[in-house]
Amino acid sequence: MFRRLLSIYTRFLRIGAFTIGGGIVMLGVIESEVRATGEFSDDEIADMIVLATAVPGPIATNLSFVAGRAMEGWAGALAAILGTATAPFLVILLLSSIIIDHLTNPWMISFFLGASAGVVAVVWNSLWKMIKSSVLVSDPNTTASMTVALSIGGKEKKESRLRRRCLCRFSLIPVVAFAATAVAMMGWDVHPFLALGLGALISVLGDRLFRKEKAV
Amino acid sequence: MTTIFMLMTVFSKVALGAFGGGLATIPFIHHELVVARPWLTEEMFGQTIALAQMTPGPVALNSATFVGYRLGGFWGSWWATVALVGTPVLVIALLLWLISRASEGAQKKIAAFQKALRPAVAGLLLAAFCTLLRPILPSFASFHALISGTVLVALAVGCWYLSRFRPFKTYPQLIILLASLAGLCLKWLIV
Known part of the structure; x- marks a missing residue:
């Protein structure tokens, strides 16, 4: 038990210490580390991200709390959040004055520009996994007209095994909700809470409107 | 003592209002610490973000530690961070506890709502991703900006290509460190 908590603490300490670039990057890193433990399915990880994001507060600490709890209950949650917060806290406390003095140093700037390029790759990976598991999904309960079939493999009707793999079906509602949230955030600059509400509203309403009638 | 109490209330407020994560929270933090209270000057706020x-x-988290230390020393930064x-x-914790105690019917509804929230959360993350992407994109403002943006992209x-292989797949921090070192080597191109 104690060893397990210690390993959770060090795991999250590592995440907190080596992740330059702010909260959203830590989401990418935590996501990959949680996935690497092999204990959780894509769906469970998506649920963790939803819970951590849909609640106020820094996503990084929220997500480590949720992930730690899934690993080892409340004690695990506490270990995870302490691990995530330790390094940033100490770095700011001890190094902030030194770093501020060198903010305009070109070596410093190129170091962090390079880091920001790496960060884009890391965040893109978890964003893409989230899109695959939550946006491009097919729901057998929505009507066929709401399902788009994307065929990458040519026009013939006959489906070979390979072609069926290329053929992905997904329902439109989550795609619309996803796009609406992103556009509201970036284009209209609304408060994130409202953007999230808009997306949730679209997916709930769409689900109500287009749900197949149950066979009587 | 009063300073610490004030720090705690303000940073609980910041935490509850900072919604959507990452850079989306910056305008709110800016309002709370620079506009509503004279705790940070514009310049100091810029430094905090950097x-x-x-x-x-x-x-x-960083701004809580930073501001807390400036106003209340070590314990100021400690309690500001704890509040945040x-x-x-x-x-x-309250939500999780309530969910675990909900009846079976309610639990199904909660699960359905969580599922409905997923595409919206993905949209929020896409917006955050775009704010990360913007600074490295090439701009046509000058030849030098074009080159440096192209190199960074x-x-x-x-990095994305490397991230599919073994050590990087499990430890994405390695990618970030590697990219920073590459940035140092490419300093003559990108700065």
Whole structure:
């Protein structure tokens, strides 16, 4: 038990210490580390991200709390959040004055520009996994007209095994909700809470409107 | 004592209002610490954001530690950080507890709602991703900006390619460190 908590603490300490670039990057890193433990399915990880994001507060600490709890209950949650917060806290406390003095140093700037390029790759990976598991999904309960079939493999009707793999079906509602949230955030600059509400509203309403009638 | 109490209330408020994560929370933090209270000057706030980008940890956490230290020394920074991290955690704990105690029918509804929320959360993350992407994109403002942006995008694509292989797949921090070192080597091109 104690060893397990210690390993959770060090795991999250590592995440907190080596992740330059702010909260959203830590989401990418935590996501990959949680996935690497092999204990959780894509769906469970998506649920963790939803819970951590849909609640106020820094996503990084929220997500480590949720992930730690899934690993080892409340004690695990506490270990995870302490691990995530330790390094940033100490770095700011001890190094902030030194770093501020060198903010305009070109070596410093190129170091962090390079880091920001790496960060884009890391965040893109978890964003893409989230899109695959939550946006491009097919729901057998929505009507066929709401399902788009994307065929990458040519026009013939006959489906070979390979072609069926290329053929992905997904329902439109989550795609619309996803796009609406992103556009509201970036284009209209609304408060994130409202953007999230808009997306949730679209997916709930769409689900109500287009749900197949149950066979009587 | 009063300083610490004030720090705690303000940073609980920041934590509860900082919604959507990452850079989306910056305008709110700016309002709370610069506009509503004279705790940080515009310049210091800019430095805090730069610090948060350059040190590990989320922006909100870094600004709590930074502001807390300036106003209340070590214990100021400690309690500001505790308030910032602890308040949302209490909210999550309460939610998780309520979910675990809900009846079976209610639990199904909660699960359905969580599922409905997923595409919206993905949209929020896409917006956050775009704010990360923007600074490295090439701009046509000058020849030099074009070159440096192209190099950085190429570096990002290279990192993405590497991220599918073994050590990087499990430890994405290695990618970030590697990219920073590459940035140092490419200093003559990108700065």
